[in-house]
Amino acid sequence: MxxxxxxxxxxxxxxxxxxxxxxxxxxxxxxxxxxxxxxxxxxxxxxxxxPTAAQRKMLDACLVAIAEHGLVPSVQAARMTLAAGPDAWQGAMAAGLLGMGSVVAGSSEVAGQFIAEVLANADANGTDVDAAAIASLKALKQARKKVPGLGHPQHNSGDPRANRLLDIADQLGVSGRHVSALRSLAEHAPGIIERPLPINVSGAIPAVMLDAGWPLEALKAVPLVARSAGLAAHLYEESLRSIGFIMSHEADQKIEYDGPSSSLQDTQA
Known part of the structure; x- marks a missing residue:
C-alpha cells in the first residue's frame, strides 16, 4: 500500500x-x-x-452462534472497564472488542486463512484436499503449532455450535470446498496430532461463511458484530448489578506475588 x-x-x-x-x-x-x-x-x-435467502440464513446462524459464551476474557474486560467508568459505554465496548484476538473470539479469521491455505496448496500442487490437509497438519505438528479451527478447552468432545452450523450449511446447500477441507482436517488431525481435536465454532464459521460467498478479508467482522450484541447485554447488566469489581477482587486473591520482597517486608519477616 x-x-x-x-x-x-x-x-x-x-x-x-x-x-x-x-x-x-x-x-x-x-x-x-x-x-x-x-x-x-x-x-x-x-x-x-x-444476500440470497441461504446466505442470509447462514449469516444469521453464525451471528447467533458466536454472540454470547458467558464471562469470557473480552466480556470481563468490558465489564471491569464499565465498573471503573460507568459513563463510558463506548470505552467498555471497545475494551471488549479489543480483547477479541487470534486466541479468543477473533480466531475465526486465523482458521479461515488456514482453510484457504489448505485449498490453495491443493490447487497449486495438483493434489486432493485430503492430501493437502494431511500435509498441513504434519507441518503444524513439526512446528509445534495449534491447528486453527479445531479443539476447544471446554467443549473437548465436540463444539455443539460448530456441529449445528455445519448441519445448517448442509441443509441450505451452502457447504462446499471450505467445509470439505475443514472436515478433512478434523478427520485426520487426531491421528497426526495424537489427541482429540473436534471442529470448534471458530473453524465452522469461516468454513460456512466462505462457502456462502463471504470474503476472506472481512471474516473477522462476523464475530465482531456478533459479540457487540453480547457485550451490550453484559454492559447493560453491569450497569444494573455490577460484578466488575468482584471479578477484579477475585483475580487479586487468586494470583500470588512472586517478585522480590521490599526492605519493609524483610524487616517484618
Missing part, C-alpha cells in the same frame, strides 16, 4: 447530499430503512449486494 499522496481516491459504500443518503446504490430512507433486516444490510454494506 502506498503511503502519502494517492491518486483516484474513491469509495463505493455511501454518499450523501442535503436531501438524501445513498448506500451501495440504494436510497437509505426510501429503499432500506424499514424494508431490510440488519443481516441483509450487513451483507449489503460489506459485499455490495443483498
Amino acid at each position: 502506498r503511503i502519502g499522496k494517492q491518486d483516484q481516491a474513491f469509495t463505493a459504500i455511501a454518499t450523501s447530499d442535503a436531501e438524501s443518503i445513498t448506500v451501495r446504490g440504494h436510497d437509505l430512507c426510501g429503499d432500506l430503512i424499514g424494508k431490510i433486516d440488519f443481516s441483509d444490510y450487513f451483507w449489503l454494506l460489506v459485499i455490495g449486494e443483498k
Whole structure:
C-alpha cells in the first residue's frame, strides 16, 4: 500500500447530499430503512449486494452462534472497564472488542486463512484436499503449532455450535470446498496430532461463511458484530448489578506475588 499522496481516491459504500443518503446504490430512507433486516444490510454494506435467502440464513446462524459464551476474557474486560467508568459505554465496548484476538473470539479469521491455505496448496500442487490437509497438519505438528479451527478447552468432545452450523450449511446447500477441507482436517488431525481435536465454532464459521460467498478479508467482522450484541447485554447488566469489581477482587486473591520482597517486608519477616 502506498503511503502519502494517492491518486483516484474513491469509495463505493455511501454518499450523501442535503436531501438524501445513498448506500451501495440504494436510497437509505426510501429503499432500506424499514424494508431490510440488519443481516441483509450487513451483507449489503460489506459485499455490495443483498444476500440470497441461504446466505442470509447462514449469516444469521453464525451471528447467533458466536454472540454470547458467558464471562469470557473480552466480556470481563468490558465489564471491569464499565465498573471503573460507568459513563463510558463506548470505552467498555471497545475494551471488549479489543480483547477479541487470534486466541479468543477473533480466531475465526486465523482458521479461515488456514482453510484457504489448505485449498490453495491443493490447487497449486495438483493434489486432493485430503492430501493437502494431511500435509498441513504434519507441518503444524513439526512446528509445534495449534491447528486453527479445531479443539476447544471446554467443549473437548465436540463444539455443539460448530456441529449445528455445519448441519445448517448442509441443509441450505451452502457447504462446499471450505467445509470439505475443514472436515478433512478434523478427520485426520487426531491421528497426526495424537489427541482429540473436534471442529470448534471458530473453524465452522469461516468454513460456512466462505462457502456462502463471504470474503476472506472481512471474516473477522462476523464475530465482531456478533459479540457487540453480547457485550451490550453484559454492559447493560453491569450497569444494573455490577460484578466488575468482584471479578477484579477475585483475580487479586487468586494470583500470588512472586517478585522480590521490599526492605519493609524483610524487616517484618
